[in-house]
Amino acid sequence: MSDEHPARAAGLASQAAVRARDKQAWVALFAENGTVEDPIGPSGFDPAGAGHHGKQAIAAFWDKTIAQTDLIEFRFDDSFACGNEVAFTGTIRSTIGGHRIDADGVFTYRVDDDGKIVALRAFWEVDRAMATARPVD
Template sequence: MSAEHPARAAGLASQAAVRAKDKAAWVALFAADGIVEDPVGPSGFDPEGKGHRGAEAIAAFWDLAIAKTESIEFLFEDSFACGSEVAFTGAIRSRIGGHRIDAEGVFTYKVDGTGKITALRAFWEVDRAMRTATPVD
């Protein structure tokens, strides 16, 4: 996928930072009032469903959701950029606790005029993803 669109470029940079397990680089991609909703709505990562807003909350989300994974792959089939946003479609494959889990969905990034991420929203279903859990060596 070409990164010519600012939101697509930010999304790809976010994915690269996650794959590299580089928390500082990932948090630095967000605007000061940026928000992460992953998944959108209430979940074990966000019981109130309000999202994680600002660098401190986004860093805490990393510690809760990303740092515990052994690896993360972005298996995105396509992306669609419009205005200041992009939507990636496909799956995020995580390895955690000796299991592989695929979260299929739509993953959106919105950027401001400087290319900083103002919103990362992930539309995936926890129960559906948990049904894909497969033991791995």
């Protein structure tokens, strides 16, 4: 996978910031009016299913989700870049409270002309991911 495509580069930078536990770097990747839908639709992270809009809401999403994990691993099989978007396919593995959870899905990033993320959308099923919960080995 080449990281030269602007959306792919932004997606890889987002993943690197999460792995590094660097909230400030992660939020800085987003456009002022950026949106995070992770997962898309209603969930415990977003009961209304409207997404998290703007940097302040995106930072709050970090605090509610990413900051609560002990470790997040991106196990992506491939990515497909088209126009100003990229879709990564594979699994995000989260370790939290002594348990691992795998979220299989499609994870998309759309960027603006400056390479800032305007939309991060995660297609994964909460119930399916929760069914993978198991103690850390």
